[in-house]
Amino acid sequence: xxxxxxxxxxxxxxxxxxxxxxxxxxxxxxxxxxxxxxxxxxxxxxxxxxxxxxxxxxxxxxxxxxxxxxxxxxxxxxxxxxxxxxxxxxxxxxxxxxxxxxxxxxxxxxxxxxxxxxxxxxxxxxxxxxxxxxxxxxxxxxxxxxxxxxxxxxxxxxxxxxxxxxxxxxxxxxxxxxxxxxxxxxxxxxxxxxxxxxxxxxxxxxxxxxxxxxxxxxxxxxxxxxxxxxxxxxxxxxxxxxxxxxxxxxxxxxxxxxxxxxxxxxxxxxxxxxxxxxxxxxxxxxxxxxxxxxxxxxxxxxxxxxxxxxxxxxxxxxxxxxxxxxxxxxxxxxxxxxxxxxxxxxxxxxxxxxxxxxxxxxxxxxxxxxxxxxxxxxxxxxxxxxxxxxxxxxxxxxxxxxxxxx
Numbered sequence: 001x002x003x004x005x006x007x008x009x010x011x012x013x014x015x016x017x018x019x020x021x022x023x024x025x026x027x028x029x030x031x032x033x034x035x036x037x038x039x040x041x042x043x044x045x046x047x048x049x050x051x052x053x054x055x056x057x058x059x060x061x062x063x064x065x066x067x068x069x070x071x072x073x074x075x076x077x078x079x080x081x082x083x084x085x086x087x088x089x090x091x092x093x094x095x096x097x098x099x100x101x102x103x104x105x106x107x108x109x110x111x112x113x114x115x116x117x118x119x120x121x122x123x124x125x126x127x128x129x130x131x132x133x134x135x136x137x138x139x140x141x142x143x144x145x146x147x148x149x150x151x152x153x154x155x156x157x158x159x160x161x162x163x164x165x166x167x168x169x170x171x172x173x174x175x176x177x178x179x180x181x182x183x184x185x186x187x188x189x190x191x192x193x194x195x196x197x198x199x200x201x202x203x204x205x206x207x208x209x210x211x212x213x214x215x216x217x218x219x220x221x222x223x224x225x226x227x228x229x230x231x232x233x234x235x236x237x238x239x240x241x242x243x244x245x246x247x248x249x250x251x252x253x254x255x256x257x258x259x260x261x262x263x264x265x266x267x268x269x270x271x272x273x274x275x276x277x278x279x280x281x282x283x284x285x286x287x288x289x290x291x292x293x294x295x296x297x298x299x300x301x302x303x304x305x306x307x308x309x310x311x312x313x314x315x316x317x318x319x320x321x322x323x324x325x326x327x328x329x330x331x332x333x334x335x336x337x338x339x340x341x342x343x344x345x346x347x348x349x350x351x352x353x354x355x356x357x358x359x360x361x362x363x364x365x366x367x368x369x370x371x372x373x374x375x376x377x378x379x380x381x382x383x384x385x386x387x388x389x390x391x392x393x394x395x396x397x398x399x400x401x402x403x404x405x406x
Contacts, residue, residue: 047245047252048081050091050103053283054190056209056295057134057309058104058127058237059274060263066277069262073255080256084283086189088113089162092240095121101245102256106135106164106208107321108338110238111329114347115339120243122349125257125313127237128264129321131306132228133299135164135208135235138172139215139222141197146204149176149226156184158193158205164235165206167332168228175231197222210287210295218291229304236321239313246352257356261313261368268311271297314357316350 051061064070065082074080085091088105092113095103104127105113114123128134140146146155149172159169173180186193186202193205194215204225215222228235239260246253267274271293278284278292287295299308312318315325330342357368 043077044079045077045249045252046079046081047101047249047256048083048094048099049256050083050085050094050100050105052086052088052091052105053084053281054086054208054211055088055104055106055134055237056292057106057130057235059278059296060127060260060267061104062278062281063263063266063274064259066280067263067266069266070256070259072262073258075251075255078249078252078255086191087160087163092116095119095240095242098242102239102241102253104237104239107236107238107324107329108162108164108167108333110240111325111333111343112162112338113238113240115330115333115341115343120347121240122243122246122347123238123315123325123343124241124246124253124349125239125260125353126315126318126321126325127239128267128312129234129236129310129318129324130228130308131304131310132168132231132233132235133209133304133306133308134237136168136206136228136233137165137208137212137224137300138169138204138206138226139197139212140204140225141200142221142223144203144223146225150178152204153178153182155203156186156201158186158188158196158202160189160193160207161185161187162338163208165208167329168233168235169206170336171233172226172231194222210284210292213294214287214291216300217294218288224300224302227300227302227304229306234320234324236324238325241349241352246349250352253352254356254359257313257353258360261357261360262364262366264311264313265366267296314350314353315348 049061049065051065052058053062061082070080083094083100085094088103088109089112091100091103091105092109094100095113096116096118098119103113110123114121138149146152157169159165169185170180173183186196188196190207190211193202193207194211196202197205197215198221212222212224216224241253241256274296275289275292279289284292297308299306310318310321312321315322326348330339333339334342360368
């Protein structure tokens with residue numbers, strides 16, 4: 001029987017058209033499959049989960065994919081199929097056409113996903129967040145003379161439009177008083193950005209972990225210039241689900257969130273088990289273990305004294321990322337023309353996470369509602385009374401821990 005059966009300035013005000021903002025967001029994927037809700041193998045209903053192996057903030061999805069955690073909670077007759085993508089916009093597109101029922105993605109794609117109306121979807125949780133240490137990252141070639149943000153005026157900068165890095169770049173330019181017309185934004189995917197930096201075709205680039213850590217530490221080709229911590233610009237991940245999944249397969253939807261809570265607890269508290277599972281992801285086969293450790297757990301070495309990653313699933317209790325997802329992010333996207341209007345209030349459904357955590361209750365050896373990220377437990381251990389249903393910004397275990405060398 002399955003267990004569940006028991007610092008600087010506010011948001012930029014630059015205006016632009018939806019087309020300009022979203023640009024030509026990449027639609028390429030890795031491991032693209034064609035599954036959809038209700039596809040059956042015998043009597044099994046298969047639910048398709050979209051995830052980004054190259055986004056370290058949401059590696060609880062990899063913990064789930066490569067472990068038996070979901071099977072401990074899924075009702076009989078349900079299974080999960082995992083579909084990887086290079087960026088969140090791809091998962092959002094799949095959700096909008098019914099090919100994914102849930103997805104782990106960055107803040108901007110999550111908001112555009114719940115704002116679309118083709119296939120109604122709602123935000124049910126966070127996929128963790130950071131003080132600008134996961135997606136708000138600007139790098140330059142190792143021998144570049146660019147030392148600070150103001151130096152990119154008049155330069156070419158690689159950015160993936162429609163992603164969290166695009167939001168960050170616009171906010172940086174606004175914070176520094178740099179006219180967007182003086183910066184050539186080269187819209188392309190993260191892999192091409194890194195290749196263009198290596199070959200000298202662009203002066204700077206923005207991206208997310210762990211690809212940036214690989215370029216800096218493992219490949220020794222680039223260096224960090226700035227992260228969102230310098231400007232008090234946070235980034236976050238979101239977990240949207242289709243309303244069809246929530247309303248018509250509610251027990252399965254809750255089971256996914258129970259697995260999410262346990263996987264995020266593992267991600268926070270047991271680094272070595274997490275890295276063992278992440279290393280099983282075929283898409284990450286060219287990343288060495290120390291690079292993966294840098295991307296998830298170790299802070300960029302540029303003097304910004306904040307944790308690399310804050311573990312949280314409940315955006316009602318994790319106030320700072322909750323405000324980003326419900327207020328400042330939607331307002332920013334609307335001003336930029338990426339959204340016609342902010343997602344309506346009914347596109348936020350935290351109550352299903354509340355139900356999942358309440359049902360877990362005492363049936364697990366950890367506290368589903370305790371503050372993931374605020375305890376002082378060792379991240380190398382396998383226990384710790386912490387999960388990710390609730391979060392604060394205290395002295396968690398995802399800071400400058402042991403292990404991981406350049």
